[in-house]
Amino acid sequence: MSTLTPTRRRNVVSDILIVMSRELRPVTGDPFSLVVGLIQPLFFLLLFGPLIAGAGQSPWAWFVPGILVMTSLFGTAGTGSNLQYDLQDGSHERLLVTPLARSALFIGRAIKEFVPLVVQAVVVVVVMIPFGFRPDAGGGVLGLVLLGVLGVGIGSLSYALAIAVREQDWMFWTVHQTVLFPLMILSGMLLPLDEGPGWMRVLAQFNPLTHVVEAERDLFAGQILTPDVGYGFLAAAATAVLGFVLGLRALRASTD
Amino acid sequence: MINTVSLSRTFRAPDGEEVQAVRGIDLSVAQGEMVAVLGPNGAGKSTLMRMLSTLLPPTGGTARVAGYDVRTQAALVRERIGYVGQGNSSGHTQRALDEVVTQGRIYGLDRAAARARAAELLSALGLEHLARRRTQAMSGGQRRRLDLAIGLVHLPALMFLDEPTTGLDPQNRNNLWDHITGMRSRGDLTVVFSTHYLEEADQEADRIVVIDHGRILAEGTPTQLKQRHVGDRLTLETTDPAAAERLRALLAAMDGVGTVTRQDTVVTGQVTDGRAALPNAIAAALDQGITVVAADTRLPTLDDVFLELTGRSLRDDGGRPATDADADASELTTEKAA
Numbered sequence A: 001m002s003t004l005t006p007t008r009r010r011n012v013v014s015d016i017l018i019v020m021s022r023e024l025r026p027v028t029g030d031p032f033s034l035v036v037g038l039i040q041p042l043f044f045l046l047l048f049g050p051l052i053a054g055a056g057q058s059p060w061a062w063f064v065p066g067i068l069v070m071t072s073l074f075g076t077a078g079t080g081s082n083l084q085y086d087l088q089d090g091s092h093e094r095l096l097v098t099p100l101a102r103s104a105l106f107i108g109r110a111i112k113e114f115v116p117l118v119v120q121a122v123v124v125v126v127v128m129i130p131f132g133f134r135p136d137a138g139g140g141v142l143g144l145v146l147l148g149v150l151g152v153g154i155g156s157l158s159y160a161l162a163i164a165v166r167e168q169d170w171m172f173w174t175v176h177q178t179v180l181f182p183l184m185i186l187s188g189m190l191l192p193l194d195e196g197p198g199w200m201r202v203l204a205q206f207n208p209l210t211h212v213v214e215a216e217r218d219l220f221a222g223q224i225l226t227p228d229v230g231y232g233f234l235a236a237a238a239t240a241v242l243g244f245v246l247g248l249r250a251l252r253a254s255t256d
Numbered sequence B: 001m002i003n004t005v006s007l008s009r010t011f012r013a014p015d016g017e018e019v020q021a022v023r024g025i026d027l028s029v030a031q032g033e034m035v036a037v038l039g040p041n042g043a044g045k046s047t048l049m050r051m052l053s054t055l056l057p058p059t060g061g062t063a064r065v066a067g068y069d070v071r072t073q074a075a076l077v078r079e080r081i082g083y084v085g086q087g088n089s090s091g092h093t094q095r096a097l098d099e100v101v102t103q104g105r106i107y108g109l110d111r112a113a114a115r116a117r118a119a120e121l122l123s124a125l126g127l128e129h130l131a132r133r134r135t136q137a138m139s140g141g142q143r144r145r146l147d148l149a150i151g152l153v154h155l156p157a158l159m160f161l162d163e164p165t166t167g168l169d170p171q172n173r174n175n176l177w178d179h180i181t182g183m184r185s186r187g188d189l190t191v192v193f194s195t196h197y198l199e200e201a202d203q204e205a206d207r208i209v210v211i212d213h214g215r216i217l218a219e220g221t222p223t224q225l226k227q228r229h230v231g232d233r234l235t236l237e238t239t240d241p242a243a244a245e246r247l248r249a250l251l252a253a254m255d256g257v258g259t260v261t262r263q264d265t266v267v268t269g270q271v272t273d274g275r276a277a278l279p280n281a282i283a284a285a286l287d288q289g290i291t292v293v294a295a296d297t298r299l300p301t302l303d304d305v306f307l308e309l310t311g312r313s314l315r316d317d318g319g320r321p322a323t324d325a326d327a328d329a330s331e332l333t334t335e336k337a338a
Helices: A012-029 A033-052 A060-077 A080-089 A091-097 A102-112 A114-131 A137-164 A169-185 A198-205 A208-220 A227-254 B045-052 B074-080 B096-106 B111-124 B140-152 B170-186 B198-204 B222-230 B241-252 B274-287 B302-310 B324-331
Strands: B002-012 B018-029 B034-038 B060-065 B081-084 B158-162 B190-195 B207-212 B215-220 B232-238 B257-263 B266-271 B292-298
Touching: A012 A033, A012 A102, A012 A114, A012 B096, A033 A060, A033 A114, A060 A114, A060 A137, A060 A169, A060 A208, A080 A091, A080 A137, A080 A169, A091 A102, A091 B081, A091 B140, A102 A114, A102 A137, A102 A227, A114 A137, A137 A169, A137 A208, A137 A227, A208 A227, B002 B045, B018 B045, B018 B060, B018 B215, B034 B045, B034 B198, B045 B060, B045 B158, B045 B190, B074 B081, B081 B140, B096 B111, B096 B140, B111 B140, B111 B170, B140 B158, B140 B170, B170 B198, B190 B198, B198 B302, B207 B222, B207 B302, B215 B222, B215 B302, B222 B302, B232 B241, B232 B274, B241 B257, B241 B266, B241 B274, B266 B274, B274 B292
Parallel strands: B034 B190, B034 B207, B081 B158, B158 B190
Antiparallel strands: B002 B018, B002 B060, B207 B215, B232 B266, B232 B292, B257 B266
């Protein structure tokens, strides 16, 4: 019989890499698509920044890290809609019939979010240097890693949502819009919450983005060993774990 | 290659009602066979294909595919089968060649082998000039051929094709079947495909399994099915509808004649032996002063078989509900008591 013999034993890690590189291909084949995601944060920076500048103090050390988290939020929260396409047109189904591990189908997609996000963040940072942004090199690299972890987490939650509401696709954007803006405003990424009412500050403490934003500000300022940085990584990791658990559960439920 | 026993699948609708999509299917497919699963929309074809390809766990019965149980050994089944679903297999933002190569990598081919195999397939399917094209910029026929390439990249021993030609124009349909036939001639490939195109099942399949309401109604080679279920088909044409109506009644009263229908001046009857019935029918018509202007006897089409099996016509229109013309024809159908 003319059946091919596989040349290697399969394992989950290689499955994840296959799924991840497949997901990255449209991005690497058309890097310009990343620029679209940069227009909004750059406008925010250049038009909002001067407004919030303190007396004689550069606003960027405070504002750029917040905008980076915003890029991460907006860049990955909608990524589930790509999966919705694949669920509807059959390419997800085709992958389900292959020997790919089910978990790899999900994890490969989620981890993929890391790459475009970090590339976008680097562009934002580099663009802001001529305007007077002075990031700390070591802290900045850690800051990018933290952003990537958060992106993986939000991306997985987005995928989990896409799978869970696959029968009603309009639901995806309804939930997306309902959740996104409160999360953004209650994280202090655009406007400081220190002067806000007490209930806002309490809610913000339960928002993982708040901790990531504060950690990013410390990191880009070169303050690496602070409690805020610890909480930031914890919050991002918790988001990622929650996203993985919900996503894998949704995927499993969808194939019965 | 395939062996199912009482294979069943029940869905629970959102309102809590249970829907039995597939009810107790016993099916065997031998290695190298090309089997068509024929039925109207909603007959259970896709549910059956999805269970056999491990996409959907059965809720009853068992199925062994390529030597393994679809429920308990799904991973082993997946290694051995290829599947082309009703949708597009390729991601819409991906490029054609990349998708075939990725599929090869998924099945454990190294990059060089996957690329070589993908190039070979694209060329065999007439897609080599589209290798770098994004799939969303390809036509329906091109994407369907790409689906086939994706399904075949690992040289599976068994291939499932779920309505592979639905939505394609006749030229693209023929083209796709030419490729499938070509693939089969090169290896010992077993193919199970579902379709609601009668002529496709008739022309392409070694064996046809007719299903409706989740059950197998009949199976056999196209010729067997036509003979077993309706015998021959006798067609007589006369001069005017009134004469034709008299002829219909006359024919219906004859021995060895089954269902008789009339449409305008043409009377069609199902007979056990057309060559014996034709001269008798003409003689009887002459006796009654009815002029027969044209006469013909032949094996029935699969549509006749389908009509008899399911009580409804499966027209070559993509399985839409019966049209007005169908309704008119069935009004004139006389069932002869057995």
